[in-house]
Amino acid sequence: MDWFPVWLSVRVSLAATALTLLGGVPLAWLLARKVPRLKDLLGAVVVTPLVLPPTVLGYYLLVLIGAGSPIGRFFESLGLELAFTWRAAVLAAAVGSMPLLVKALQAGFEGIDPRLEQAARTLGHAEWSVFWRVTLPLAWRALVAGTVLAFCRALGDFGITLMVAGSIPGRTQTLPLAIYDLVQANRMHEANLLAAMTIVAVLVLLLGVGRIARVRY
């Protein structure tokens, strides 16, 4: 039994969640502002990963970060190859989980009484201070819920990862890809074990965090 895919998936999902938070928190904040046109366009773009075929997302992501693209070349010059490495798997998982975090957090931000933020402004706080001391603390349940959802989604990504990171055993083969390969090779016992483990892990995570933080998804 090869446990590499399990550890790779955990590491990739953690990194992807961090990346999702980095981009998703400002995005959710922006979407929760009352900026009419920006809101409509950005809101639509943000949910596309939920509805587009993973192959389409994976294809464009590959075009974006491939060895021939400016971004790919830039990272390569830093000695960081992207396409078909674990880094690409992180990017793939982050793209897939972004909408879950953003939507959950946006709802959290929008649920805050705007007068609380206004009160902070009249009390001498600049925008970043209002965000750290009022907005984010008041939306923390939404932040926890969105983060857990994002992590679980990252753990389960298949299509986008396959397109940009491949399924290289011992290098980029994450848990879902490993299960697929095991089924293809008719190694049902091992596939069964990994699949069951995944379900249990995700449920424990969702319920556990839900209980502790009294979060509803």
Place this chain on the structure above:
Amino acid sequence: MLSIRLRKAFPDFDLDVAWDSREPVVALVGPSGSGKTLTLQCLAGLVTPDAGQIVVGERTLFDADAHIDVASRLRRLGYVFQGYALFPHLTVGENIAFGLRGVAKTRIAERVERISEWLGLQGLEDKRPRELSGGQQQRVALGRALAVDPDLLLLDEPLSALDAPLRRQLRDDLTRIVREWAKPVVLVTHDVSEAYQLCDRIVVYEHGRVVQAAPRSELLWQPASETVARIMSIPNVLRGTVVKATPERIQLIWRGQALEAVNSPARAYLPPPDSPIAFFVRPEYVRLIRKDRGRADPAHHMNVMHGTVVEEADLGTTWTLRIRLDEPGPPAQGAFDLEVEVPHLVYEILGIDRDRHWEFSIHRGSIHVLPG
């Protein structure tokens, strides 16, 4: 001290107001949706006016022509929001200290303690806002706003969220606090008596416009128009026809009765004969004439009328009587012509519960003419 000119247009509403005040405490009074809160938001820099100017003391906070628009956080004002908007994730102490930025920790503790003591919040510093009563929440909001020692205090319906018995007490407390603080205050309320008790000057709003701005007593006794009288929910706002107007007196006809009212020479309101005229009569100034003392004496009783009590309400210490005149024709106010208020004792002595037909008089000084 305070000078405001504001214009702000929305698709379904526009605000266009100008008022200023030398008195420290100003009330904005008017029906909901008349632009009072919007004015506070403009003052606080939370809403940017399309045009105008805001000057507090020596400081210009906003001037559209000069492109001055001081950010909210730099305006140095305390805003007590309707419903208080306390930070639910912070304790009472942290709420009060929220605006104290760049102040040493020991100084903050000192200041929070002083404010707590002043407002009667000692012992509550570690509680969360949701654990407090409405009155305590109001004081925390007040404390949070005053802790930064602002140049101007804005109060948006500070008493409307409270129950009636508590409200009375907190109104007295708020009056004391506002007086002790002794810096400019703008209060928004729809309650005229609240405005009267707390403020020196009252600005009356309607549909995004100022309909009158005056010292409180002037507003109470000389509303500028029928509109103002109605906004202030003055009872017995009536309409008659002018017979003759001089700087001292105005004679008019109302419901077939010839009435005489005092005119104000200062105001010099001289409507031509036969023109319509609005006026009001305060219910507590209508005098019922006792039947056991002989005929009404024209020297003492002017503007004498007869009528029947058609409705009444026991308000505890007083009775409100609604009287319909003997005069034929439709009554002035639906089912009745005049609302009269009598003390409970008078109601009992005169036996009004049995005897429904009365003669009554109104002193000419108690008929207040409302300029058109």
